Amino acid sequence: MNIEQDPNAVIDIAYIAVGRRSAAGSAQALSALSSTVTQQGVDISSSSSRVTSLENSVNSTSNGLATKASTKSLNSLSSTVTSQSNTQTAQARSITQLQSTVGEHTSQISQLANSTADSNGKISATYSVKLAAAQNGLQYVAGFGLSLDNNSGVFQSQFVVAADRFAVIRDVAGNVTSPFVIDNGQVFIADAVIGTASITNAKIANGAITTAKIGVAEIDTLRIRGNAVTIPTSASTSVVSQGSGIGSWIGVIAVAVTMDQPGHIQVNFSCTQSFGHGIRDYGFRLLINGGVYASFSGTWADGFPGIAYSLPVDAGTYVMQVDWYGQDANVSIANKNLFAMGAKR
Known part of the structure; x- marks a missing residue:
């Protein structure tokens, strides 16, 4: 088919699927590929996508209770270029999902990558990983997101982490140390050099301070080495x-x-x-x-x-x-x- 002669042409290999089902379990594999170019007036859109899906399940009975175990894997790639109202936009996206379930217990991993740019100068790039779990009716989530965009007029980057415990690890010749840890909302720093700090409340077990300006201080016992401050x-x-x-x-x-x-x-x-x-x-x-x-x-x-x-x-x-x-x-x-x-x- 000649797309130049037919701007509304569509090439679509809808899907190729294989599978087998039975009372005891099932297995399915699906792969879909599509490429489309559409035009409406002066607006043109070109897009392509590829989707791969795998799904397996097993039904079993234990102690008189029926239990289903299943896994799902999904990978989707898509790209789109549009020209609309004198604005050209290009977008590429990748989605990967993995899910495992046994009865009421589920774990899931989702990964999303997206990049967008248009002729007006707007640029956006995002990447995220999400971990999810469900057990006994409760939902648990962890993950991180990284983004860079200029939607506000200036470029701004973000790195957001959702985790009960976040640690930076250093491994030197098998000696593993952690200079920075956030554990259940509390921050632990092994060694820090801070230029300027504004602290509302401080609890210091052992501190070495070179220069300090303190407006009001309440001290139980003051011991000053070397008489650095003249004691009355x-x-x-x-x-x-x-x-x-x-x-x-x-x-x-x-x-x-x-x-x-x-x-x-x-x-x-x-x-x-x-x-x-x-x-x-x-x-x-x-x-x-x-x-x-x-x-x-x-x-x-x-x-x-x-x-x-x-x-x-x-x-x-x-x-x-x-x-x-x-x-x-x-x-x-x-x-x-x-x-x-x-x-x-």
């Missing part, structure tokens, strides 16, 4: 110190802070001071590495004198000491507390 340091004593004369300074308490980079040191001192009777002189001063940075003095004043001081420092170790004098033994101080903290920012 303090000293306190309830020992009573008695005056021994004006200008006779007594070192009453001291602490040290080590800074590994420039910053500020904040110092706070407090105590209780008592006078026996009459007017007596007293004085306080703050020394940092032997130099006087703050001082004050006065006369008879029972109460809670204190010192608060802050200064910029370079990297190094700084010893903060508070000195005090009282005019005589009728002046005394007790409950002395000195607090110092280094701030790096």
Whole structure:
């Protein structure tokens, strides 16, 4: 038949089928091949397909119950090219299905591949594998799908997996490891390098963090190696110190802070001071590495004198000491507390 003379020509080898049926079982094989060209006005369509189907079944009786076991295999290939309303479209498709059933128990594998392109620039390619099972009235599904298309105007690819457990396996000389596993909705990563992460809730058993910026932290126990963050340091004593004369300074308490980079040191001192009777002189001063940075003095004043001081420092170790004098033994101080903290920012 000359297709050029007859644009509506159809070549169709409908099917070739062989088979055998009996009460105990059956077997069937079907192969179909078709090629068609059709035209309606200016619209033209050309398509070809090939289908192969195999089916087998066996009927048996066990313990008085009839059971049927069957298998089905299907392979279909098709290609179509159309020209419609000044748009040309080409499509190719492949479908493979395998199914096995015994009684009410069924397993199935389906594979689909499809590619499409048209003269308007739309392109689509998809590939999927689906595994299905049925048992006791329940359906179970697993599989994956891979696609690439520009239907939204830009190319977008997708890889979607449906599985209870997904793992990436690495085999080196027979040593099998899994660097990445998703098991029942939980992700397990053996080793990860993450550029930027946004984490709502984190549970870290053992973490090594180079740089961290934490807005609000609630920590039961904080241990910082190498004093990388300056820990506040303090000293306190309830020992009573008695005056021994004006200008006779007594070192009453001291602490040290080590800074590994420039910053500020904040110092706070407090105590209780008592006078026996009459007017007596007293004085306080703050020394940092032997130099006087703050001082004050006065006369008879029972109460809670204190010192608060802050200064910029370079990297190094700084010893903060508070000195005090009282005019005589009728002046005394007790409950002395000195607090110092280094701030790096």
